[in-house]
Amino acid sequence: MNKSSFLRAATCVVLSHCSAMAFALDPLSYARYDQVKTSDLHMDLKADFTKKTLTGYAELSLEWIDKSARTLDLDTRELAISKIRAQDANGAWSTLPFTLDKEDAEKGQALHIALASQPHKVRIYYRTAPSASALQWLTPLQTMSGKRPFMFSQSESIDARSWVPVQDTPAVRFTYSARIDAPQGLRVVMSAENDPKATGKGGWHFKMPQAIPSYLLAIGIGELDVRSLGPRSGVYAEPKRIKAAAYEFADTEKMIAAAEALYGPYRWGRYDMLVLPPSFPFGGMENPRLTFLTPTMIAGDRSLVDLIAHELAHSWSGNLVTNASWKHFWLNEGFTTYVTTRILESMYGPEVAEMNLQVEQEEAITSLATIAPAKQALLTRGPDTGSADYADEGIVYPKGAWLLRTLEQRAGRALFDPFLRGWFDQHAMQSVTTDQFVDYLRKNLLAQHPAVMTDAELDEWLYAPGIPASAQHVKSARLAALDVARAAWLDGKLPTAKLDTKAWQAIEWIKFLNDIDTKASAAQLKELDQAYGLAKTGNSEIAFRFYRASINAGYRDIRAPLSAFLMSVGRQRFVVPLYDGLRKHPEDKAWAEGVYKKARERYHPATQKSVDKKMTEK
Numbered sequence: 001m002n003k004s005s006f007l008r009a010a011t012c013v014v015l016s017h018c019s020a021m022a023f024a025l026d027p028l029s030y031a032r033y034d035q036v037k038t039s040d041l042h043m044d045l046k047a048d049f050t051k052k053t054l055t056g057y058a059e060l061s062l063e064w065i066d067k068s069a070r071t072l073d074l075d076t077r078e079l080a081i082s083k084i085r086a087q088d089a090n091g092a093w094s095t096l097p098f099t100l101d102k103e104d105a106e107k108g109q110a111l112h113i114a115l116a117s118q119p120h121k122v123r124i125y126y127r128t129a130p131s132a133s134a135l136q137w138l139t140p141l142q143t144m145s146g147k148r149p150f151m152f153s154q155s156e157s158i159d160a161r162s163w164v165p166v167q168d169t170p171a172v173r174f175t176y177s178a179r180i181d182a183p184q185g186l187r188v189v190m191s192a193e194n195d196p197k198a199t200g201k202g203g204w205h206f207k208m209p210q211a212i213p214s215y216l217l218a219i220g221i222g223e224l225d226v227r228s229l230g231p232r233s234g235v236y237a238e239p240k241r242i243k244a245a246a247y248e249f250a251d252t253e254k255m256i257a258a259a260e261a262l263y264g265p266y267r268w269g270r271y272d273m274l275v276l277p278p279s280f281p282f283g284g285m286e287n288p289r290l291t292f293l294t295p296t297m298i299a300g301d302r303s304l305v306d307l308i309a310h311e312l313a314h315s316w317s318g319n320l321v322t323n324a325s326w327k328h329f330w331l332n333e334g335f336t337t338y339v340t341t342r343i344l345e346s347m348y349g350p351e352v353a354e355m356n357l358q359v360e361q362e363e364a365i366t367s368l369a370t371i372a373p374a375k376q377a378l379l380t381r382g383p384d385t386g387s388a389d390y391a392d393e394g395i396v397y398p399k400g401a402w403l404l405r406t407l408e409q410r411a412g413r414a415l416f417d418p419f420l421r422g423w424f425d426q427h428a429m430q431s432v433t434t435d436q437f438v439d440y441l442r443k444n445l446l447a448q449h450p451a452v453m454t455d456a457e458l459d460e461w462l463y464a465p466g467i468p469a470s471a472q473h474v475k476s477a478r479l480a481a482l483d484v485a486r487a488a489w490l491d492g493k494l495p496t497a498k499l500d501t502k503a504w505q506a507i508e509w510i511k512f513l514n515d516i517d518t519k520a521s522a523a524q525l526k527e528l529d530q531a532y533g534l535a536k537t538g539n540s541e542i543a544f545r546f547y548r549a550s551i552n553a554g555y556r557d558i559r560a561p562l563s564a565f566l567m568s569v570g571r572q573r574f575v576v577p578l579y580d581g582l583r584k585h586p587e588d589k590a591w592a593e594g595v596y597k598k599a600r601e602r603y604h605p606a607t608q609k610s611v612d613k614k615m616t617e618k
């Protein structure tokens with residue numbers, strides 16, 4: 001524990017109001033939201049693509065809780081702050097002194113603003129750094145048209161502070177508005193009300209009337225077209241990608257309706273999507289009203305729309321009911337992973353949902369082999385002191401979902417579905433901790449039906465490594481047939497041409513490629529590639545797994561498409577494991593380093609950071 005978080009934790013024990021509020025401050029933020037909270041943010045910013053900066057001001061409206069407080073502490077990272085002004089209750093503005101602490105590698109710099117009284121508003125004039133951790137500034141060559149530049153943000157988890165000085169913690173929610181200036185011919189979109197008819201004359205205007213945590217602040221600027229998908233949804237994408245995107249996302253309205261039937265009204269007005277260039281570091285990001293998506297999910301056959309189901313599910317789990325700090329991340333992602341499968345089931349039927357769930361569970365088990373036991377729990381017990389104790393991000397998705405699935409199976413849907421809907425309704429627009437969920441679970445399910453889960457088993461799910469032995473593993477009948485064929489093929493008893501792949505859905509290819517990884521030989525992968533053109537598939541989930549199995553088998557004919565993939569796609573879930581696989585094979589290591597040397601500057605700062613880390617691991 002560093003000194004400042006120790007002091008903050010100690011303060012919390014001493015001050016009665018702190019324990020009464022039953023929270024410890026978020027260790028990844030410098031904000032003292034026990035003293036003051038942001039209720040609204042207004043941004044007035046100009047995007048400069050030559051300098052790679054946003055310049056302007058952020059105006060915070062403040063709600064003072066502790067009447068004796070005389071400082072405002074905000075989170076920043078690499079922000080150049082020129083001036084800070086405050087407005088008192090009479091509307092008069094004055095300039096305020098401020099200091100910036102030394103930079104902390106993880107948290108950035110605390111900004112301390114000294115106050116004579118408790119202003120209603122403060123305005124911070126600043127400029128972002130070209131290396132801002134949330135922002136990626138793309139050259140025209142990194143876009144589809146090759147003609148205009150592009151910029152987008154990725155604020156989750158704690159990178160909003162690199163483009164706006166805020167209380168950067170999911171414990172604080174605020175409404176926001178913005179006026180953004182951008183070069184002519186580029187469109188600006190944000191996680192707010194986007195007017196599809198706006199022209200940008202006099203700047204682009206946004207309003208987000210619902211209070212959101214800072215990690216959901218988002219902006220995208222580029223040459224963007226827009227297509228309506230239905231009354232509540234639409235898609236923004238580069239002009240050359242808009243048609244493919246509109247085709248791929250055709251089911252969106254139905255998906256919103258399916259989610260609503262399960263968990264109640266969609267509360268965010270519109271559900272639009274922004275398709276980013278391929279360097280987007282994630283599959284998707286649930287920015288409210290405007291999900292951000294990788295173009296690698298456009299397979300051409302709608303086979304990867306589970307990603308949309310996932311980001312849409314966050315409209316309940318995460319955006320409506322938010323993890324109070326990153327320690328409780330499983331409340332966002334585990335719940336969302338559960339809800340995703342429920343949406344898939346109601347859209348595409350139980351067989352599809354079951355296949356997806358089985359692969360999710362199998363991949364979870366496989367991943368345990370490379371996660372330290374201490375990182376396999378959904379969360380650690382004890383105080384929230386910092387990210388060093390947090391769970392492995394990857395495991396909380398399937399494991400959290402598995403816990404909910406277990407409760408659902410034992411209680412039955414007639415009980416569990418209203419229970420989960422009640423969780424969302426009763427905690428809507430709030431930030432919540434695991435203890436709050438456990439309380440809710442005890443009061444609303446376990447008290448009446450104690451046989452559903454014992455305290456000891458619940459404890460095991462939350463705090464123990466691995467997957468509890470009591471967990472049920474889904475077995476899809478359709479995937480069982482695949483097992484037989486795969487085993488025979490690996491043994492050389494079933495020729496490649498006899499694999500009955502015609503009726504295979506993408507998920508079946510995914511499972512097949514998972515299961516032959518580290519088992520198939522280079523010759524077998526070559527045969528597979530020649531028969532089915534896997535190195536050139538338009539389905540990135542299949543391509544990724546084919547490359548991975550090829551690397552592990554030493555099948556190197558894939559180098560050309562693999563390097564093209566690594567040169568354009570910046571999605572961490574693909575590129576990090578691929579570089580990792582390559583560097584572990586002596587014959588591939590130097591080649592991989594060469595590719596990365598060229599590709600690095602094309603990646604988002606988040607991807608650079610994780611690949612850098614991987615490449616230097618022992």
Ligand code: BES
Nearest residue numbers: 156157282283284285286307310311573
């Ligand atoms: N909220 C996450 C992305 C995220 C997580 C960003 C942690 C920063 C820190 C998003 O909803 C997500 O989970 N994306 C997944 C989707 C997949 C599991 C379907 C992704 O990008 O791979």
Ligand code: ZN
Nearest residue numbers: 310314333336
């Ligand atoms: Zn998610």
